[in-house]
Amino acid sequence: MDRLTDTLKALIQPLLAIVVGLIIGAIAILIVGGDIVETYTELWRGAFGSFYFTMNTFARATPIILVGLGVALAFRAGFFNMGSEGQMVLGALSAALTALYIPGPGFVKMIAAILAGMIAAGLWSALAGWLDSRFGMNLLITTLLLNYIATLFTGYMVTYPFKDRTGSALQAQTEMIDSSVMFTKLFKGMTVHSGFIIAIVLTILLHLYIKYTSKGYEIRMMGGNPLFASYGGVNRGKLMVLSMFASGAFAGLAGASEVLGTSYRFLDGSLVSANFAWSGIMATLLANSHPIGTAVTSVLLAALQTGGMGMERNTDVPSEISSIIQAVLILFISARITISFIKRKKAGAKDGSAT
Amino acid sequence: MGQLLDVSLFAATLRMVAPILLAALGGAICARVGLFNVGLEGLILVGAFSAILGNYLTGSIAVAILFSIVITLVFSLLFAYMSINLQANVIVVGIALNFLAIGLTTFSLRAIFDVKGAYYDKDMKGLPKLDIPLIEDIPWLGDVISGQSILVYAAILIVIVLQIFLYKTVSGFRLLAAGENPVAARSLGLHVKSIQYAAVLICGALCGLAGAQLSLGNVIMFTEGMTNGRGFIALVATMLGQSNPIGVAGASLLFGFMEAISYRLQNFSIPSHFTSMLPFIVTIVAMIFFRNSGYKDEAKKSSGSSR
Numbered sequence: 001m002d003r004l005t006d007t008l009k010a011l012i013q014p015l016l017a018i019v020v021g022l023i024i025g026a027i028a029i030l031i032v033g034g035d036i037v038e039t040y041t042e043l044w045r046g047a048f049g050s051f052y053f054t055m056n057t058f059a060r061a062t063p064i065i066l067v068g069l070g071v072a073l074a075f076r077a078g079f080f081n082m083g084s085e086g087q088m089v090l091g092a093l094s095a096a097l098t099a100l101y102i103p104g105p106g107f108v109k110m111i112a113a114i115l116a117g118m119i120a121a122g123l124w125s126a127l128a129g130w131l132d133s134r135f136g137m138n139l140l141i142t143t144l145l146l147n148y149i150a151t152l153f154t155g156y157m158v159t160y161p162f163k164d165r166t167g168s169a170l171q172a173q174t175e176m177i178d179s180s181v182m183f184t185k186l187f188k189g190m191t192v193h194s195g196f197i198i199a200i201v202l203t204i205l206l207h208l209y210i211k212y213t214s215k216g217y218e219i220r221m222m223g224g225n226p227l228f229a230s231y232g233g234v235n236r237g238k239l240m241v242l243s244m245f246a247s248g249a250f251a252g253l254a255g256a257s258e259v260l261g262t263s264y265r266f267l268d269g270s271l272v273s274a275n276f277a278w279s280g281i282m283a284t285l286l287a288n289s290h291p292i293g294t295a296v297t298s299v300l301l302a303a304l305q306t307g308g309m310g311m312e313r314n315t316d317v318p319s320e321i322s323s324i325i326q327a328v329l330i331l332f333i334s335a336r337i338t339i340s341f342i343k344r345k346k347a348g349a350k351d352g353s354a355t
Numbered sequence: 356m357g358q359l360l361d362v363s364l365f366a367a368t369l370r371m372v373a374p375i376l377l378a379a380l381g382g383a384i385c386a387r388v389g390l391f392n393v394g395l396e397g398l399i400l401v402g403a404f405s406a407i408l409g410n411y412l413t414g415s416i417a418v419a420i421l422f423s424i425v426i427t428l429v430f431s432l433l434f435a436y437m438s439i440n441l442q443a444n445v446i447v448v449g450i451a452l453n454f455l456a457i458g459l460t461t462f463s464l465r466a467i468f469d470v471k472g473a474y475y476d477k478d479m480k481g482l483p484k485l486d487i488p489l490i491e492d493i494p495w496l497g498d499v500i501s502g503q504s505i506l507v508y509a510a511i512l513i514v515i516v517l518q519i520f521l522y523k524t525v526s527g528f529r530l531l532a533a534g535e536n537p538v539a540a541r542s543l544g545l546h547v548k549s550i551q552y553a554a555v556l557i558c559g560a561l562c563g564l565a566g567a568q569l570s571l572g573n574v575i576m577f578t579e580g581m582t583n584g585r586g587f588i589a590l591v592a593t594m595l596g597q598s599n600p601i602g603v604a605g606a607s608l609l610f611g612f613m614e615a616i617s618y619r620l621q622n623f624s625i626p627s628h629f630t631s632m633l634p635f636i637v638t639i640v641a642m643i644f645f646r647n648s649g650y651k652d653e654a655k656k657s658s659g660s661s662r
Binding site for chain 2: 028031032080082131135137138140141142144145146147148149152153155156159160278281282285318320321323324326327328330331333
């Protein structure tokens with residue numbers, strides 16, 4: 001019973017935030033002279049109006065969920081991993097290059113590409129963890145700065161050495177991967193691909209892992225009370241490098257699944273401008289680092305984004321309304337964490353973890 | 356080498372330093388009262404946008420600067436309220452503020468200027484350049500120091516003013532005390548909360564100026580996310596300078612120089628990807644060598660006082 005109310009609580013609070021976000025969004029709609037009901041109807045239609053649009057939303061949610069899970073893992077351990085964007089593009093590039101240049105049957109190439117993406121991103125992320133544990137360099141700042149380096153590096157790779165010179169030479173992108181390596185589409189003619197299934201399965205696995213394994217307990221303990229954790233014999237440095245590796249690997253998987261399932265090549269800037277990584281971080285913050293909650297909020301953010309595009313097609317209201325609503329959500333969240341903290345304090349801190 | 360390190364490079368350095376320095380000083384003031392402000396990036400972005408907006412609406416530079424200060428002040432009030440009154444985790448509030456800044460500026464860019472990505476008007480005037488008499492006539496120095504935008508000089512002036520304020524005035528000591536040991540400060544009858552508010556507001560005003568220099572000084576335009584990591588670099592400058600105005604100025608000078616060099620290197624046949632990476636790499640490397648051992652305690656203190 002307790003568990004049920006806990007799960008419900010994890011879901012109710014983000015929903016409340018969304019209501020507030022929609023109210024502020026309504027004000028923004030009024031400012032640009034739109035009709036609130038019509039605009040929100042179009043927003044809904046763009047996100048869930050038909051089976052096609054719903055699947056489209058799920059396709060967009062796929063990388064957001066994966067990034068979000070990785071960030072949730074790091075946040076749970078108390079590490080502010082803000083480097084998902086860099087990790088994701090590195091993962092995507094590694095996956096694309098592996099898929100292009102490794103010989104072998106399609107399935108082997110696909111697995112190799114996924115692993116390459118996860119390992120490259122994981123190492124990049126673990127580097128930040130190592131720098132923190134070894135040199136005491138603030139993880140939050142290094143991960144932020146490493147984003148820029150990774151994005152520029154991948155940009156260089158597809159502008160010079162691995163540029164696609166077969167087709168139009170204008171775009172900085174790799175060649176297209178072989179069709180045998182591509183993820184299968186779940187439904188014919190729809191954008192959603194098997195990456196979505198992977199994301200959902202991983203959501204449940206991560207939830208169980210954090211909740212029921214001893215490593216998961218160490219992670220929660222480190223995030224809840226670092227001093228207690230080190231007293232209990234948890235090696236902070238080791239846990240930091242490992243959980244940052246895992247966290248980055250999730251972001252790398254997100255990049256790989258975008259390459260193998262949607263774009264079929266690495267196109268410079270496409271992942272960054274779609275804002276997948278930051279949406280993932282937002283989803284995690286919204287769900288208070290709860291894996292299942294993260295998946296739900298990821299779908300909601302994806303819906304806001306795809307709905308915003310649909311809304312822009314059919315009304316005069318710019319799709320940027322979505323970014324306003326998202327920003328309000330996130331602000332509401334930082335206040336909400338506070339409220340839950342005060343509550344916890346009042347309850348005598350009986351539960352140290354950030355559930 | 357002579358081609359690389361010429362006069363205009365050093366002049367460009369001063370231009371690049373100004374936004375980083377102004378924001379880093381703001382960050383330093385916040386750090387001094389125990390608030391680690393990750394929201395600098397967002398504050399600068401808001402400042403940059405409001406400066407362009409003020410200029411667009413009134414055509415006056417003075418009003419544009421005022422605009423950017425006032426709007427960033429409102430923004431930093433939000434930060435202050437959340438982190439001081441609601442006792443929220445300062446880092447989460449800072450991150451949220453960055454999201455809010457990006458969301459609001461892209462939306463306003465669309466709603467007010469009806470453009471996507473960037474706003475540019477060739478008739479718009481930038482910050483006035485100041486020629487300093489006497490110095491202007493010194494051969495090399497004159498070309499570097501004279502003829503910069505007024506905010507560059509303002510930044511240098513603010514460093515000196517802050518240094519004196521923090522270490523020579525009573526209110527400066529009170530500010531330091533409020534951050535050093537809030538409980539002791541409170542027992543002396545200091546109103547720690549209002550001191551923290553004041554610090555956050557000073558930080559907001561400085562970030563507004565930083566934004567104005569960015570969008571009206573370095574270039575005359577606004578592009579989405581034009582801060583491009585400068586807020587985070589400023590944060591590192593704050594840490595390296597140990598939140599001491601002159602130290603912060605030194606660190607900002609290093610990063611501004613790297614930025615100027617990265618633009619300059621584009622003229623050589625080096626891919627722009629690598630030249631743009633330079634400031635970030637140098638920033639990370641600097642974090643290793645100039646590790647601030649007291650920083651961890653500071654972070655502990657800040658999370659302690661915020662909770």
